Amino acid sequence: MGAGGEDRLLAWLRKQPGTELLGDDTAFLPPTDGSWRATVDSQIEGVHFPAGLEPSILARRLLQVNLSDLAASGGLSDAAGGAAPAYALVALSTPEGFDHHSFFAALLDECAATGVRLAGGDLARSPTLAATLTLLAPLPPGARGLHRRDARAGDRLWVGGTLGESGAGRLLAARGARLTSDAAPLPEGLGRPPALARAARRAVERHLRPRAQLALGRWLAGRARAAAMDLSDGLARDLPRLAAASEVGARVEAETLPLAEGFGALCDALGRDPIDLALAGGEDYVLLFSLPPDEAPPDDFGCTEIGEVTQGGEPVLVRDGSPHPWPETGWDHLEP
Numbered sequence: 001m002g003a004g005g006e007d008r009l010l011a012w013l014r015k016q017p018g019t020e021l022l023g024d025d026t027a028f029l030p031p032t033d034g035s036w037r038a039t040v041d042s043q044i045e046g047v048h049f050p051a052g053l054e055p056s057i058l059a060r061r062l063l064q065v066n067l068s069d070l071a072a073s074g075g076l077s078d079a080a081g082g083a084a085p086a087y088a089l090v091a092l093s094t095p096e097g098f099d100h101h102s103f104f105a106a107l108l109d110e111c112a113a114t115g116v117r118l119a120g121g122d123l124a125r126s127p128t129l130a131a132t133l134t135l136l137a138p139l140p141p142g143a144r145g146l147h148r149r150d151a152r153a154g155d156r157l158w159v160g161g162t163l164g165e166s167g168a169g170r171l172l173a174a175r176g177a178r179l180t181s182d183a184a185p186l187p188e189g190l191g192r193p194p195a196l197a198r199a200a201r202r203a204v205e206r207h208l209r210p211r212a213q214l215a216l217g218r219w220l221a222g223r224a225r226a227a228a229m230d231l232s233d234g235l236a237r238d239l240p241r242l243a244a245a246s247e248v249g250a251r252v253e254a255e256t257l258p259l260a261e262g263f264g265a266l267c268d269a270l271g272r273d274p275i276d277l278a279l280a281g282g283e284d285y286v287l288l289f290s291l292p293p294d295e296a297p298p299d300d301f302g303c304t305e306i307g308e309v310t311q312g313g314e315p316v317l318v319r320d321g322s323p324h325p326w327p328e329t330g331w332d333h334l335e336p
Contacts, residue, residue, distance in 0.1 A: 006123055009100050018108050019118055021087070027119035029087055035139050039069040045129040049208065050173045055099045056106035057179065057208055058131060063088070063110045065232070066135045067212035068285045072230040073147075075218030076115055077140045086137035087119040093126035114214070143221035148245035151227035151290040155309040157250060160213045160286035161302055162260040163235060164267075164274065167281015168200075169207025171270050177204050196269060199262030206260075210285040216301045220289055228289040234282040236329045242288060243315055250315040251323075252307035275319070280329035 013019055021027050043062050045051055066088075070076055076086055088111060094100070100123075111118055116135070139145055169177075177200065213230075220226045227246055231238050235257075243250050257278045267274040290309055297303045310316075315326040 009104075009123070012101065013104055016104070016108055018112050021117055021119040023120060027087070027089070029119060029136070032138050035145060036136060037070060037073050037139065037145070038134065038136050039066055039073075040132065040134040041066045041069070042130060042132040050178075052178075053208070054179075055103035058129075059103045059107035060110045061208060061210065062090070062131050062133050063107060063114070063116065064210045064212050065283075065285060066133050067114060067116075067214060068210065068230040068232065070135060070137050071212045071214045071217035072228050072287055073217070074139050074143050074145050074221035075214045075216075076137060086114075086116045086135050088116050088121075089119055089134040089136075090121035091124075091132040092121065093124040093128070093130045095127055095129060096125070098129065114212075140218055140221065143218065146217065146221055146226060146228040146289075148227055148229050148242045150225055151242060151246035151248050151309045152225070152292075153248055153309055153311045154293055155227075155290040156293055156296075156305050157239075157252065157307040157309060158287075158289050158291060158297065158303045158305050159231065159235070159258065159284075160216050160289070160297075161284070162258045162263070163231070163284050163286070164257075164278035164281040165203050165260045165263060166207040166210065166283040166285070167234070167277045168263065168266055168270060168272070169203035169205070170281070170283065171272070172200055172204050173207060179204055179208055195262055196265055199260070199266040202260060202262075203266060207283060210283065212285060213287050213301075216287055216297065216303070219297065219301070220287070223291065223295065226289055226291055228287050231284040231286055231288050232282065234280045234284075234329065235288065236279040236327045237282070238288060239315055240326065242290075243309075246290075246309070247312070249310035249313040250307060251310050252315065252317050254317055254319040256304065256306045258304040258306075276327075276329070279317075279327055 014022055043049055043058060220228050227242060229238060229242050239250055254275050259274055259278060264274050267277055316323045317326055
């Protein structure tokens with residue numbers, strides 16, 4: 001940014017709404033009662049998002065993937081009702097020419113829409129674009145924290161939305177698809193029939209613009225018992241984590257996995273099996289949760305029951321009426 005670029009950016013940032021907590025070397029947060037939660041997540045160019053992604057899209061994605069962790073632990077307080085908001089700390093390392101103003105304008109806008117306040121962070125120059133966000137948030141008043149450990153045999157397993165669409169969006173982005181005003185962000189070679197184009201655009205949107213299920217998390221936190229986690233690494237990778245934490249097994253019906261409209265045709269064009277992508281695509285950012293058999297989430301949340309919690313042993317996938325070993329696929333942050 002040139003000589004004094006950091007000071008100029010910070011001077012501009014301090015004039016923006018929602019930055020009153022920005023301090024000097026530290027942020028001083030007001031006291032609050034109750035339990036606090038903390039989460040941190042990174043977005044790295046070429047790993048979590050394609051090169052050339054607009055800074056405004058990156059900023060919103062960065063916040064939403066962190067908020068998804070808070071959704072899985074109980075949602076957020078209603079800051080407008082007088083409860084303490086969540087606080088964000090952002091570390092941003094950027095190459096020369098990065099549009100910091102666009103990034104922070106979008107981040108502040110997304111923070112304001114979700115009850116988060118930017119409290120501080122760090123800026124650095126780097127050959128690779130990387131953004132890390134830390135969120136600190138109290139539990140909503142009267143809510144209990146959601147955990148993975150509270151599933152019991154006989155509970156029903158649910159997911160909060162469709163699966164695999166973000167994985168398809170990632171494949172499209174890797175082939176050159178971008179979010180533009182074009183109604184059909186398909187790479188050359190896949191064809192552009194209208195239905196396929198719509199499915200492709202929704203998939204790219206789902207991948208680059210996830211939305212944390214905060215309202216569903218708040219509802220689950222009000223239940224007498226529920227286990228929950230967010231699906232970031234794919235159902236195939238994440239379900240065994242919930243089962244292990246609760247010391248239970250699971251049985252999932254492949255035919256019940258919720259798929260988006262046009263997803264099957266899109267998978268055909270990509271040369272991928274829809275069920276396999278639904279299991280292993282990753283970055284769905286919907287909640288996986290269990291509830292006692294006499295409870296079900298409100299229809300407004302768009303949840304789908306996909307199976308049941310069992311006494312123990314490895315999870316089982318039932319496909320075409322036959323049980324199969326649980327697939328060992330999905331995203332691993334430490335494997336290439």
